[in-house]
Amino acid sequence: MADRRRGLAAVVALGVGAVVLAGCSSGTAAAGGETLPACSSLEGETVSLVVPYEPGGGYDSYARLLAPYLEQNTGATIAVQNRPGAGGLLALNNLLTERPDGTTIAIMNGVGAGGSSLAGAEGAQFSLDDFTYIGRVVSEPPLIVTSANGPYQTFDAVRQAQGFRWGSTGPGAEDYVTASLLSRVFEIDAEVVTGFPGSGETELAILQGALDGMSGNPGSRRQAIEEGTQTPVLRMGEQPPSWLQADVPWVRDVPMSDEQRALIDAHLALIEIGRPLVGPPGMDEAATTCWREAMAAAMANPDLLAAAQQQERELAFLPGAELDTLVQRILSAPPHYRELLASMY
Template sequence: MNTALPYRRSLRTLVALGLGAGVLSGCSSDSEPAASGGSGDCSSLEGETITIVVPYEPGGGYDSYTRLVAPYIEEEIGATIAVQNQPGAGGLLALNSLLAEDADGTTLAIMNGVGAGGSSIAGAEGANFSLDDFTYIGRVASDPSLLVTSATGPYQTFEDVVAADEFRWGSTGPGAEDYVTSSLISAVFDIPGEVVTGFPGSGETELAVVQGSIDGMSGNLTSRRGAVEDDTQTPVLVVGEERPDWLPEDVPTVAELETTEEQSELLDAHLALIELGRPFVGPPGMDEAAMSCLRTAMAAAMENPELVTESQEQERELAFLPGDELEGLVQDLMDAPPAYSELLATLY
């Protein structure tokens, strides 16, 4: 049996796993627009209507981020951007549909990197794509996950969750972050129970947690902040390396847990998957001019001071990563350690 040790993700560990370059490239949001690739000629898209599909119901974090950023990209291109919600299969329906769209740059989607990436790596039913099928425009945000429970329920710490006789997580479905992260944490720490799927969006899952219909959920940090600060949900674990200032100091990160070497390797790989975050993606083989336009426009939009201010007012942290760097990160993820992909495969 491996001896338990404090979990730490280091550069040396990431390089050993083949995940270092992509993770490090996402550490800064100050990437130069030139890194997005191409000259940014938008003549083919100017005056067109560009649809950005959100794979979930209106009102959730992915919907909010898309509607926050879209007007600034619209301004850069001189096009009209329409946001369309297409929920289904935990976010997989919209991505499967995107594969068949015209690759002229007029249809994009925001991807749930953890959910879609985990489903793809695992070869899950319903994920009819490989991560490298898509054209990557740029990442909007990269948000660690936060595990929460009801503030009035019996599970007020991560130790309570681990000790549960049966813990019920809530999820929109297998293609979502809340499914992949909660399932993986249960498997890594031998938490008995199940993941209850079928919630239309995070809002409905959140309500079920508060009402006690389910015991807990995984969600992005920024999306969970309001409920935590309103004292309706209790944060029990940050699935990330750093704890934000607005969380109590007694809420652990996975970096502070005692883990075996095997557990550490699995958590390392999953944190790298989290780095994929919330990217805008297009169909396979996108027209080069359209891709160049969209990448350059997004890079410029993400540096717009007005967008930065608005994101701060909405408490939606931005973490831009250019499309070409996302492609490198995707390649790293496809080469993830076999133990990680094998574990993901058992979750579906």
């Protein structure tokens, strides 16, 4: 099938980066790079790039993919640090109190964090517009998958299920927010089983029959789908990855009422925020300018594009200023969307 997406297909090999100790430097910078003039204040500094999940998952892998190119452009040493907890919320709560000098940044689960914040969840101590947005790494609208050995081989079957079991890392994660929202909007008799450290453990539970399905980024689902252990039943993105069979329905193609469609559309806007890099609230102007320029340069670097292609990872950059605008649009979501999110917690 022709490639209908923005570029590179993505796949997460479980365990990638797990052997790299949290807090250790990501490695040497790409050869031949020079520090950007805007980043003179960070040159020679050690910067913590916080991943709010365990090593080996998609967020960890993206952070380690980007780190050498950010080092190249900033002149700083990037230390990738895994700080899991509360479904990704703990690291973001801690980021609120970090010094706004650009020496601590994080990769954020935009859907999970945004959904938790909009819902007023107890674990989310922030508003979505508290953070300084540096730029989006990728926007991968999630894919809904079920066990290939289970009774739910279509989304219609999921909708008719009795006691469907979703898997999730926790309330702060995309897999919780999307699964919960679909269950409410389409009145699915389901529960979300939380507490899995990462998507690898959730996948294992599906393989073992302890779960029926999950929501997750398409790249992380690709290996299991191609190995025949998971069945894709619904996609949240309009354009499918090039490797996915064409008959997997898009959520907006599912028959629904106007009220249901309004809720789905609000959620699709939240999904668009994707996986951004963010800094603490009120990050100083010099650091903000540095990071935004450094990320824009990194995301246009042919070496990074080649590395992403080799790892079969999609990239979809969105500048920090455009993310600011998107966040304001998300914060203007219909009240009943916020109410629905709040009811999930």
